[in-house]
Amino acid sequence: MVSEECRLLTNEPIAPDHHVMTLATSQIAKLARPGQFVHLRIPGTYDPLLRRPISVMLAERAHGHLQLVVRVAGRGTEIIAKTAAGSLLELLGPLGTPFPLPGEGGLTGEGDVLLVAGGVGVAPLVFLADALREFDPPAYVRGLFGAANEDMLVCWTEFAARCDEFYVTTEDGSAGEQGLITEALAGQLERGQARVVYACGPVGMMAQVAGMCREVHVPCYCSLEQRMGCGVGACLSCAVQAAGGGYVRVCKDGPIFAAERLDWEAIAGEQQ
Amino acid sequence: MSSSSPDLSVSIGGLKLKNPVMAASGTFGYGVEYAELFDIGALGAIVIKAVTLRPREGNRPPRVVETPAGMLNAIGRQHPGADAVIAEKLPELAKHDVPIIVNLSGEAIDEYVELAEKFTECGLADALELNVSCPNVKHGMVFGTCPELTGELVRAVRRATDLPLITKLSPNVTDITEIAVSAVEAGSDALSAINTLLGMSIDVQRRRPLLGNVTGGLSGPAIKPVALRCVWQVYEAVEVPVIGMGGIMDTSDALEFIMAGASAVGVGTAHFVNPTVSVEIVEGLQRYCGEHGLASISDLIGVAHS
Numbered sequence: 223m224v225s226e227e228c229r230l231l232t233n234e235p236i237a238p239d240h241h242v243m244t245l246a247t248s249q250i251a252k253l254a255r256p257g258q259f260v261h262l263r264i265p266g267t268y269d270p271l272l273r274r275p276i277s278v279m280l281a282e283r284a285h286g287h288l289q290l291v292v293r294v295a296g297r298g299t300e301i302i303a304k305t306a307a308g309s310l311l312e313l314l315g316p317l318g319t320p321f322p323l324p325g326e327g328g329l330t331g332e333g334d335v336l337l338v339a340g341g342v343g344v345a346p347l348v349f350l351a352d353a354l355r356e357f358d359p360p361a362y363v364r365g366l367f368g369a370a371n372e373d374m375l376v377c378w379t380e381f382a383a384r385c386d387e388f389y390v391t392t393e394d395g396s397a398g399e400q401g402l403i404t405e406a407l408a409g410q411l412e413r414g415q416a417r418v419v420y421a422c423g424p425v426g427m428m429a430q431v432a433g434m435c436r437e438v439h440v441p442c443y444c445s446l447e448q449r450m451g452c453g454v455g456a457c458l459s460c461a462v463q464a465a466g467g468g469y470v471r472v473c474k475d476g477p478i479f480a481a482e483r484l485d486w487e488a489i490a491g492e493q494q
Numbered sequence: 495m496s497s498s499s500p501d502l503s504v505s506i507g508g509l510k511l512k513n514p515v516m517a518a519s520g521t522f523g524y525g526v527e528y529a530e531l532f533d534i535g536a537l538g539a540i541v542i543k544a545v546t547l548r549p550r551e552g553n554r555p556p557r558v559v560e561t562p563a564g565m566l567n568a569i570g571r572q573h574p575g576a577d578a579v580i581a582e583k584l585p586e587l588a589k590h591d592v593p594i595i596v597n598l599s600g601e602a603i604d605e606y607v608e609l610a611e612k613f614t615e616c617g618l619a620d621a622l623e624l625n626v627s628c629p630n631v632k633h634g635m636v637f638g639t640c641p642e643l644t645g646e647l648v649r650a651v652r653r654a655t656d657l658p659l660i661t662k663l664s665p666n667v668t669d670i671t672e673i674a675v676s677a678v679e680a681g682s683d684a685l686s687a688i689n690t691l692l693g694m695s696i697d698v699q700r701r702r703p704l705l706g707n708v709t710g711g712l713s714g715p716a717i718k719p720v721a722l723r724c725v726w727q728v729y730e731a732v733e734v735p736v737i738g739m740g741g742i743m744d745t746s747d748a749l750e751f752i753m754a755g756a757s758a759v760g761v762g763t764a765h766f767v768n769p770t771v772s773v774e775i776v777e778g779l780q781r782y783c784g785e786h787g788l789a790s791i792s793d794l795i796g797v798a799h800s
Contacts, residue, residue, distance in 0.1 A: 223530050223531060224531070225531055225769055225770055263767060263768070268563045268714070268715045268743065268767070269562050269563040270560050271560055271563060271564060271565055271714050271715070271763070271766075271767060272558075272560055272565060272766055272767065273766065273767065298560075312768075314531075314769055448555065448556075449555075449556050449557075449558050449559065450558070451521075451558050451565070451567070451766045452521070452523075452527070452765060452766050452769070453766075454523075454527045454528065454531075454769070455523060455527050456521065456522055456523030456524075456527040456528070456543075456765075457520065457521055457523070457558075457567070457569070457766065458543075458552060458557070458569045458572045459557050459558035459567060459569065460557075460558075461552060461555055461557060461569075461572065462555060463554075463555075467551070468551055469551060469552060469555075469572060492554070492555050492556065492706070
């Protein structure tokens with residue numbers, strides 16, 4: 223973890239309320255692992271006050287370039303998204319527990335790796351797919367991407383390029399199959415040969431993915447979001463309900479959690 | 495610039511600090527969370543997160559919500575319990591060269607006494623801070639809003655420890671000086687002012703309170719004028735050192751508190767915005783003293799009153 227002032231190299235609007243930002247870092251891109259995030263200070267104001275946690279989409283170690291997808295969800299992310307290329311942004315990172323890669327954390331089985339993305343949740347999965355390509359022996363990656371409509375399939379080319387198979391659903395049928403990504407996942411799980419499922423998207427989606435994986439005994443890891451304070455595990459603001467009672471910290475114990483560690487019913491209930 | 499480096503050391507009820515900048519309770523965990531980023535030994539002291547006697551789960555989420563230039567928190571003292579802190583957390587923090595102030599949070603007087611005894615005996619605490627002002631716990635603020643109860647509590651804890659004893663005051667009272675005087679008369683060596691202001695926020699789409707706990711403690715730049723006024727009043731009412739806190743974001747804010755009468759300052763919510771802010775304030779105070787030819791930071795304590 224380091225605190226850095228980073229030059230914003232590019233800031234591209236890619237869809238309504240979505241920007242891809244590329245930053246020049248000296249350390250963070252080199253240190254970042256798939257699933258980790260950076261805590262971005264809102265430039266030039268104390269109102270809003272707190273930093274915004276943003277997942278890393280890609281980290282180019284050679285140049286130290288870091289790519290983030292920023293979705294405008296409120297005033298804070300709006301100010302960040304409006305930052306002009308050439309400006310400096312303060313980043314704290316990389317933070318949090320990354321995705322365990324096959325071979326780590328007991329993921330020793332055979333079979334394909336399934337990545338399930340919902341909307342802007344694609345970001346950490348692009349980074350993960352990137353890491354899996356360089357895996358030895360190579361992991362066979364099936365990517366699943368769902369969104370409300372074609373516009374919200376943000377960064378789909380970056381995702382698709384890193385998957386061996388790629389499936390798309392939209393709720394309105396404007397791209398791919400009409401329907402929900404969980405329906406596509408059901409078909410993929412029926413095919414068998416899934417060694418692990420990694421998911422990032424809305425909590426409702428991830429809760430369903432977690433339940434489906436549990437039924438077929440496939441390990442599942444999810445990336446969570448929560449209102450956050452410090453980002454380093456000190457303030458306990460970003461707690462979510464753990465399975466079996468108590469709380470875990472999204473910033474430090476997560477944002478990546480083994481699905482069975484969480485009380486999905488309680489977490490999904492809070493966000494309704 | 496003066497040729498010799500200005501003296502930043504201050505004394506808080508018998509506790510000597512190399513500089514007046516503390517990390518405030520609840521925002522800095524057990525210190526070690528930030529040790530990866532900077533030398534936490536450069537701080538005047540670290541006040542660890544409020545310790546409860548037994549493990550506690552804390553409040554249901556959401557636990558934090560932003561408000562104009564501030565934030566509301568309702569963590570609800572999620573805590574591993576006193577024994578776990580003594581066995582696991584304090585030994586790690588004690589590896590750093592920085593005084594440890596343990597913030598104690600109880601439900602009843604005998605709980606505070608038991609906590610004070612445990613942390614006095616463990617030998618790793620340099621001072622105790624009585625949290626009589628937590629707004630996020632049932633009855634948490636009761637002690638701190640009643641002068642008689644505050645006095646009774648401080649007297650009981652005073653008998654249980656010979657460590658410097660600090661009482662952390664709540665701003666959620668009509669007259670903060672009444673509580674301050676009562677705590678000092680009962681044996682408090684110093685006072686911290688202030689804890690968070692009780693507040694709330696409502697989600698107009700869902701038509702429900704935003705915090706899981708409904709109400710929470712307001713902190714950040716929004717509360718600075720209130721905190722500064724409290725420090726000013728408390729400084730005039732008592733003779734013991736005051737630790738000023740509430741919305742301090744930079745050196746200039748810290749100087750305001752010192753000039754209002756604070757012998758030391760607590761930096762809290764600012765760590766979430768800028769994790770290295772407290773060491774930057776130490777450097778800033780050094781620079782200010784140098785630029786103004788001050789031999790010691792203590793020359794500034796309370797100067798705005800004269």
